[in-house]
Amino acid sequence: MSARANGHVKSGKPGANTETPGQSGRQPAKLGATGSIADLTTKKKGERLERKEEEPVEVQATIGVVGAGTMGSGIAHVFARGGFQVLLYDVDQDALDRAMAGIAKNVGREVSKEKLTGKQAAAAVSRITTTSEPEALAPAAMVVEAATERFEVKAEIFRALDAILAPDAMIASNTSSISITRLAAQTGRPGQVVGMHFFNPVPVMDLVEVVRGLETTAETVSRVQSLAVHLGKTPVAVNDAPGFVSNRVLMPMINEAIFAMAEGVAGPEAIDEIFRLGMAHPMGPLTLADFIGLDVCLDILRVLHEGFGDPKYRPCPLLVQMVDAGWLGRKSGRGFYTY
Numbered sequence: 612m613s614a615r616a617n618g619h620v621k622s623g624k625p626g627a628n629t630e631t632p633g634q635s636g637r638q639p640a641k642l643g644a645t646g647s648i649a650d651l652t653t654k655k656k657g658e659r660l661e662r663k664e665e666e667p668v669e670v671q672a673t674i675g676v677v678g679a680g681t682m683g684s685g686i687a688h689v690f691a692r693g694g695f696q697v698l699l700y701d702v703d704q705d706a707l708d709r710a711m712a713g714i715a716k717n718v719g720r721e722v723s724k725e726k727l728t729g730k731q732a733a734a735a736v737s738r739i740t741t742t743s744e745p746e747a748l749a750p751a752a753m754v755v756e757a758a759t760e761r762f763e764v765k766a767e768i769f770r771a772l773d774a775i776l777a778p779d780a781m782i783a784s785n786t787s788s789i790s791i792t793r794l795a796a797q798t799g800r801p802g803q804v805v806g807m808h809f810f811n812p813v814p815v816m817d818l819v820e821v822v823r824g825l826e827t828t829a830e831t832v833s834r835v836q837s838l839a840v841h842l843g844k845t846p847v848a849v850n851d852a853p854g855f856v857s858n859r860v861l862m863p864m865i866n867e868a869i870f871a872m873a874e875g876v877a878g879p880e881a882i883d884e885i886f887r888l889g890m891a892h893p894m895g896p897l898t899l900a901d902f903i904g905l906d907v908c909l910d911i912l913r914v915l916h917e918g919f920g921d922p923k924y925r926p927c928p929l930l931v932q933m934v935d936a937g938w939l940g941r942k943s944g945r946g947f948y949t950y
């Protein structure tokens with residue numbers, strides 16, 4: 612993860628300057644008296660973990676987000692909406708620009724649905740600072756990594772973050788399937804590395820699958836759970852294994868639906884309708900695969916296949932072929948359906 616020569620930092624605030632947080636004098640986020648990020652979310656010890664309905668508080672902590680794609684932009688959105696200062700980092704300036712435009716549009720939608728006031732929406736956007744310099748993440752008390760689902764890409768990011776962040780900072784990964792234990796081993800702080808698996812679209816979906824790596828401490832898990840609750844989400848903690856629970860069960864179902872289609876058992880509409888009407892799924896497996904991204908589905912299946920060494924996870928050759936053709940689902944305009 613090297614800083615690009617033309618890397619720079621931009622604030623979501625209209626007309627804000629382009630200083631890095633260090634240059635603008637922003638100090639690293641201070642953790643609370645007990646050293647818990649949960650302290651920063653106004654929750655007292657012993658208080659029940661439940662969603663706060665009042666006005667989002669301005670939280671004295673900075674959260675870093677790595678990767679400004681589908682998930683990173685949603686994660687930046689919910690942290691900013693929850694009152695955190697957010698540093699959103701990507702190697703691709705276009706991704707950062709698209710993310711800010713998407714977040715502005717999505718908070719606007721929340722205003723029209725009366726979930727946020729116009730003032731709250733503007734304040735949330737203004738809390739996000741984009742950057743293409745990894746060193747700009749230094750003030751973050753926690754970083755959520757949401758970059759491309761490849762171990763080598765994430766491993767390099769984790770090594771870089773370990774060097775950049777304060778020793779007490781936590782590093783979470785939004786990975787769909789990659790071992791948290793393996794990512795943690797890239798750092799000198801495995802106890803502070805955890806999975807924080809959000810679901811798409813992040814501002815809407817309630818679940819955060821919190822993944823305990825082999826060395827993740829109970830304190831780290833508890834802090835991330837409190838944080839998820841502060842964001843209005845429901846955390847469910849699981850142990851580290853390929854695909855965790857969500858994708859270990861979901862991806863074989865999607866893969867089998869692709870095999871059924873490839874073998875001519877039924878077309879995509881019929882397969883999806885069977886799941887919507889027969890199993891009360893809000894969308895069928897092929898519509899869902901298009902929504903997740905066929906490349907992301909393939910990456911996850913490969914992690915399951917390799918991780919378990921079990922042929923039942925073998926990606927359907929049709930899925931491989933579609934990804935090779937650049938048919939990635941909604942994001943590319945073509946997948947099992949055209950958009």
Ligand SMILES: NC(=O)c1ccc[n+]([C@@H]2O[C@H](COP(=O)([O-])OP(=O)(O)OC[C@H]3O[C@@H](n4cnc5c(N)ncnc54)[C@H](O)[C@@H]3O)[C@@H](O)[C@H]2O)c1
Nearest residue numbers: 678680681682701702703706757758759760786787811903
């Ligand atoms: N798409 C989903 O429905 C979904 C759901 C849950 C979790 N996830 C997981 O979230 C992560 C991101 O998925 P996505 O769908 O947002 O992917 P995406 O392709 O939309 O975005 C990935 C972003 O990471 C950036 N990136 C790549 N290498 C980088 C690096 N070295 N440093 C900084 N940024 C880098 C890319 O430029 C891109 O903007 C993956 O681990 C994925 O498995 C995805």
